[in-house]
Amino acid sequence: EVQLVExxxxxxxxxxxxxxxxxxxxxxFDDNSMHWVRQAPGKGLEWVSRISWNxxxxxxxDSVKGRFTISRDNAKNSLYLQMNSLRAEDTAFYYCAKDVxxxxxxxxxxxxxxxxxxS
Amino acid sequence: xxxxxxxxSLTVSPGxxxxxxxxxxxxxxxxxxxxxxxxxxxxxxxxxxxYSASKRHSWTPARFSGSLLGGKAALTLSxxxxxxxxxxxxxxxxxxxxxxxxxxxxxxx
Numbered sequence: 500e501v502q503l504v505e506x507x508x509x510x511x512x513x514x515x516x517x518x519x520x521x522x523x524x525x526x527x528f529d530d531n532s533m534h535w536v537r538q539a540p541g542k543g544l545e546w547v548s549r550i551s552w553n554x555x556x557x558x559x560x561d562s563v564k565g566r567f568t569i570s571r572d573n574a575k576n577s578l579y580l581q582m583n584s585l586r587a588e589d590t591a592f593y594y595c596a597k598d599v600x601x602x603x604x605x606x607x608x609x610x611x612x613x614x615x616x617x618s
Numbered sequence: 619x620x621x622x623x624x625x626x627s628l629t630v631s632p633g634x635x636x637x638x639x640x641x642x643x644x645x646x647x648x649x650x651x652x653x654x655x656x657x658x659x660x661x662x663x664x665x666x667x668x669y670s671a672s673k674r675h676s677w678t679p680a681r682f683s684g685s686l687l688g689g690k691a692a693l694t695l696s697x698x699x700x701x702x703x704x705x706x707x708x709x710x711x712x713x714x715x716x717x718x719x720x721x722x723x724x725x726x727x
Binding site for chain 2: 534536543544545546549558559560561594599602603604605606607608609610611
């Protein structure tokens with residue numbers, strides 16, 4: 500059974516940093532690209548970032564480019580999102596999601612972790 | 619950046635059929651946009667339904683079907699069930715990144 504478990508969400512002040520983690524199991528982690536998607540409370544989904552199986556191909560949404568860094572550790576079956584210079588508008592549930600094979604989209608989702616940016 | 623547009627809300631009767639659409643600001647949606655459809659119920663994580671325009675995941679009920687229709691991606695629900703009431707999102711690949719639509723709130727009434 501595929502499982503994606505996010506952690507690291509917290510209340511942080513504007514301008515500070517936070518690192519999210521996603522522990523993956525139930526599939527061959529290093530066979531798949533992975534995504535981060537976020538959702539502000541009561542709002543729609545926003546794609547944040549994607550990393551290829553070996554980290555060699557990375558993409559970001561314009562809203563986070565230059566502030567967020569996606570990475571992965573295939574030996575630990577883990578995905579990460581380093582978030583710097585956080586803003587109030589980054590407040591959201593952050594979901595880890597698995598790419599469908601061959602980069603055709605997203606299939607499995609985690610349950611999300613909440614990041615609140617507030618002073 | 620690409621803007622993806624969906625109907626804000628739709629209403630359908632139980633047992634009926636409804637089609638949700640997904641348009642791109644860059645032009646006609648083609649298979650190269652790899653359209654995905656996801657369902658999200660209140661308080662839950664999203665659940666994937668369709669990928670690559672028309673492919674169902676193993677858990678997707680047969681009453682959900684995806685297609686390309688008139689330059690848009692489309693999700694058709696046939697024989698709608700009360701439990702299909704949810705928010706539905708489309709997701710498109712614009713060549714470098716992925717973009718979600720704003721979502722369609724489907725009411726079954």
